[in-house]
Amino acid sequence: MFSFISINWRGRPLTTYNVIVNLISNTKNKTGLEIFAELDENVYAKGIKISDEDFKSIKLKKCKFHGEWNYIIKCRD
Numbered sequence: 001m002f003s004f005i006s007i008n009w010r011g012r013p014l015t016t017y018n019v020i021v022n023l024i025s026n027t028k029n030k031t032g033l034e035i036f037a038e039l040d041e042n043v044y045a046k047g048i049k050i051s052d053e054d055f056k057s058i059k060l061k062k063c064k065f066h067g068e069w070n071y072i073i074k075c076r077d
Contacts, residue, residue, distance in 0.1 A: 001027065001029065001033070001035055004027050004028070004029050005023070005024055005027050005035070008023055008024075008026065008027045009023040009024075017039050018039070021037050021038060021039050024037040025037045025038075057076070058073065059073065059074035059075070059076060060072070060073060060074070061074055
C-alpha cells in the first residue's frame with residue numbers, strides 16, 4: 001500500500017501529523033482495499049535490550065521474495 005499512499009499525498013505539504021494520518025486513511029487501491037490509520041501518541045521507553053535467547057525464540061517465517069526483508073512473525077503457541 002505504500003505506493004498508493006505516496007500517490008495519494010503527492011504534491012501535498014505534510015505540515016502536521018493530522019494531515020499525514022488523514023491522507024493515509026483516505027488511501028484506497030483499485031480493488032477497494034482501504035487503510036485505517038490513527039496517531040499513536042504514547043511515549044515508549046528507549047534502549048530496551050532483549051537477550052539473545054529471547055530474540056532467538058521469535059518464530060520468523062521468511063517469505064520467498066527477499067526473505068531477509070519480508071517475513072511473518074508466528075505465534076509462540
